[in-house]
Every structure is written in structure tokens, then in C-alpha cells.
Amino acid sequence: MELKVPFLADRQLESAATELLRKYAEWKGAPPRPPIPVDDIVEGLLGLSLSIDDLRTRLGKNDVLGATWLDDGHVMIDSSLEGNEGRFSFTLAHETGHWVLHRPIIEMEKVTVPLFAREPNAKPGPAIVCRDGQRDSAEIQADRFAAYLLMPATDVRAAARLVTGDPLAIDRLEARRKAGELVPELKSLAAEVIERGSFSNVSNQAMQIRLVALKLVTDASNPQRSLL
Numbered sequence: 001m002e003l004k005v006p007f008l009a010d011r012q013l014e015s016a017a018t019e020l021l022r023k024y025a026e027w028k029g030a031p032p033r034p035p036i037p038v039d040d041i042v043e044g045l046l047g048l049s050l051s052i053d054d055l056r057t058r059l060g061k062n063d064v065l066g067a068t069w070l071d072d073g074h075v076m077i078d079s080s081l082e083g084n085e086g087r088f089s090f091t092l093a094h095e096t097g098h099w100v101l102h103r104p105i106i107e108m109e110k111v112t113v114p115l116f117a118r119e120p121n122a123k124p125g126p127a128i129v130c131r132d133g134q135r136d137s138a139e140i141q142a143d144r145f146a147a148y149l150l151m152p153a154t155d156v157r158a159a160a161r162l163v164t165g166d167p168l169a170i171d172r173l174e175a176r177r178k179a180g181e182l183v184p185e186l187k188s189l190a191a192e193v194i195e196r197g198s199f200s201n202v203s204n205q206a207m208q209i210r211l212v213a214l215k216l217v218t219d220a221s222n223p224q225r226s227l228l
């Protein structure tokens with residue numbers, strides 16, 4: 001079921017993520033550096049409980065990645081993501097996005113969410129269930145929040161500067177990405193930025209998207225044009 005949420009601009013999503021990192025720094029006594037400890041943000045700062053389980057069987061949906069139970073503050077990540085640090089952390093950061101961005105709206109009862117039982121035979125409670133490939137606005141907002149949380153702009157920029165100096169110009173970048181082609185230059189830049197910046201809980205794909213969004217790569221055939 002699609003969650004109907006108000007529009008939030010990218011700038012608002014980014015400042016919500018930055019604000020959470022600021023609160024974490026205050027709580028921890030030191031600013032977080034990559035890899036951003038999203039599990040400690042969830043369990044330590046936000047006080048949510050977290051488990052990894054066969055969510056797909058529990059909910060009877062074979063494409064579930066994660067779910068957040070709102071009444072008891074519980075996040076469950078599907079066990080299929082275990083061992084895949086990038087996807088696991090991104091999904092956890094995505095669930096954090098729902099908690100930060102959407103729970104307040106749901107609590108004001110402006111949005112209704114479906115009920116799911118967390119345990120067999122338990123009473124169903126309101127939960128946000130996230131499935132692979134969902135593209136409604138609540139899901140897109142949570143994805144963007146996750147990217148901002150795990151890859152803060154200042155940290156990504158600093159790491160990219162160590163790798164390339166100036167933004168990297170890639171031939172026909174825009175056209176190739178639009179065509180869904182693999183862009184090896186972008187992939188290897190993302191790998192180097194991950195390495196130099198210690199973004200060990202970020203996937204190469206997520207870093208590629210972030211580098212493009214931050215204009216740390218440009219299209220050599222059309223350098224002035226924004227890639228967004």
C-alpha cells in the first residue's frame with residue numbers, strides 16, 4: 001500500500017539527515033565520520049530496537065527489504081541482506097528516514113498505515129513495509145534521506161578531492177547513464193571515493209548516484225548542463 005505523504009524538497013530531506021547527524025554528534029560527544037554508524041543511530045540515539053529476520057516469510061511478500069513497526073519502535077531488516085554491508089546499511093538508513101520523516105505525520109493521524117503482525121499470533125500493529133522497487137513518494141524520500149545520511153556532502157566532497165582534484169569529466173556520461181549503460185569510469189571513481197573516504201557501508205551504485213548529484217562528475221560532452 002502506498003503511503004501518502006506531503007512533498008519534501010531534496011534540501012529539506014538533506015537538512016533532516018544533517019540534523020540527525022548533528023544530534024548523534026551531540027549524544028556521542030564527537031561528530032560521526034564515515035562509515036556512518038547507522039545501527040548506533042537507530043538503536044543508541046533513537047532508541048529503536050532492531051532485528052534481522054526472515055521478513056519475507058513473516059509477511060508473505062517475497063520482495064520485502066525492511067519494515068518499521070511504529071507503535072513499539074522496532075525495525076526489522078530481511079535476512080537476505082545480511083552480509084551485504086551496502087544494501088543492509090542503506091535499508092536501515094531508509095527505515096530511519098521513515099521514522100524521522102513520516103512517523104510524525106502518521107502520529108498526527110494524517111496518514112493511515114496498514115497493520116502487520118510482527119510475530120506469528122501477535123496483535124497486528126501499524127507498520128511501514130518496504131519492498132524492492134517501490135517508487136512512491138514516501139519511498140523516494142526515504143531513499144534520498146538514506147543517501148544523505150550515509151554520504152554527507154562534505155565527506156564525499158573531501159574524499160573525491162583526494163581522488164580527482166577537480167570534478168571528473170566523463171565522455172557521454174548523461175547519455176550512457178540514461179541508456180542504463182555501465183559507466184566504468186564512474187564505477188571506478190565511486191570505488192576510489194569509497195576507499196579513500198572510508199564509506200565501507202555504502203554500495204558502489206549508491207556512491208555513483210551521489211557523485212552525480214553532487215556534480216563531482218561532469219559530462220565531458222556537455223559540461224555546463226546539470227545532470228539532475
Ligand SMILES: [Zn+2]
Pocket residue numbers: 094095098128129130131138139142
Ligand atoms: Zn520504505
